[in-house]
Amino acid sequence: MTRNQVSLNVAILLCMGLPALAQIDLSGSWASKNHEDALERGAGPNPGDFTGIPFNDAGRAKALSYKQSQISMPERICAFYSQWHMMIGTFGIKMWNQADPVSGKTVAWVVGAWEDRDAMIIWMDGRPHPGKNAPHTQSGFTTGVWEGDVLTAYTTHMLTGYLRRNGAMTSDQATITTHFIRHGDILTLAAQLDDPVYLTEPYYITRSFVPSPTVINSAGMPCIPGDEGVASGTVPHYLPGENPLVEEMMKLYHIPQEAALGGAQTAYPAFRDKIKDTFTIPPTCTRNCAPRN
């Protein structure tokens, strides 16, 4: 074999199985530190706290009709969360790439399931999203592309789910764009939620993970509905104007209702001018006050 043939064969072999340029490794177990939105990503948000959510009237009305015991309905106990839960949930994530056994190319990146969220399979092979009338699931359908060394995933076809775990909802028309950004030992996720049914503009949040010292096992636990005290066929709810929790944020933090009930304007700096003259610092923290151990 000539040197030409050898070098050519070497080059071909080297190219096989190598990732495309600019791909980095996102695989591993990633722990969530929850230093921000600690309550929202921990025990759960305060009832009646919709600050910063760009609700339209329908989104707000839907949220205010919510009673927490809805999740105890036998019909909903095993409903689980949509992929948005990755951005607002408590736990870490486990990621790995699924390689084609012949070519070695990455066919998909996978964010493993957690007990109440299905796996996110991010297809990297260019396949199209299903048609708009295709069935929707909690996990939805996700494709991804590399933009430099940022993996950008796009999720469609989800069932309705929680935007915030206090009744703020997403519709089955919602889509999520998720950017996976790795800086050394920090994995930052930036996600944009679009929902033409409940939001007036995209809802955008970010969070960071660090390598987990212990393995995060990916598992979608089997779910068996049990009796949690809500009779089958009933839907716990508040009628319009009857939600007693709309004053909760005022009681705890002196945050007025016009802020607590959300709306796109509440996420922008100029909103502070609206509440400046009436705000006073509460005397002390009374609930969920402790620093992170």
Next chain:
Amino acid sequence: MRHRFSKPRISRTLFPLTIALALPLLLPAQGGRGGRGGAAPPPDNPKAAAPIDLTGYWVSIVDEDWRFRMVVPPPRDYEGVPMTPAAVKFADAWDPAKDEASGDLCRAFGAPAILRQPEHLHITWQDDRTLRMDTDTGTQTRVFHFGDWKAPPGPPTLQGNSVALWETARPARGSPPHGSLKVVTSNLKAGYLRKNGVPYSENADLTEYYDVLKEHNGDTMLVVTIVVTDPQYLHEPFIITSHFKKQDGDAGWKPTPCTVKW
């Protein structure tokens, strides 16, 4: 009959060509497995070498930690912050009236906390090697120095001394350049991570990563990953992210001084 010079001539051409083609594929992207952890060598002209455009006006989107950012949280509300016992003791003694009386109004506007304020940013190139960030809320100015800049000796300051470098990704063929900005800030004057007196000390260091993301609806977002380390007041690095939306102009730009009770 093959020309006796033809074979070595082809080899000399193809062999280096093959290696040249193969080598870039063998080399990991900068940062390798650790993502953008690897730094590119300091370019002669960081402004010209910028893989992303940070300049312009940005507005913060406050939809996380709202009650800690848009209003002043209650005293002793420390949720989420990995505070040491010394930090809790310090913060328990927070007295906004005392801060006001002493004229120390900007303690929550130092570099580790300034990007948590509801605000607009104006980012410009001060010169080819210096990026400048102005905020309307608190009217603060941060200066990011590229290259082999050395901080002059001096006392700690609210915004500290910031050294910046581009972390560039090797783009796929035909793609525009990608990358991010890493900023390391030290020599910080002690201040507050949150307005209700959660402290950081003069031993704190700040590392930030600035990423620009283009969303499919046309929005351009700036995502800043913020890491504060402080052996005195934090028992682990405090990691948060702030995000901003690009504006076409200076709409909403409203310089306001530092405040304590608001």
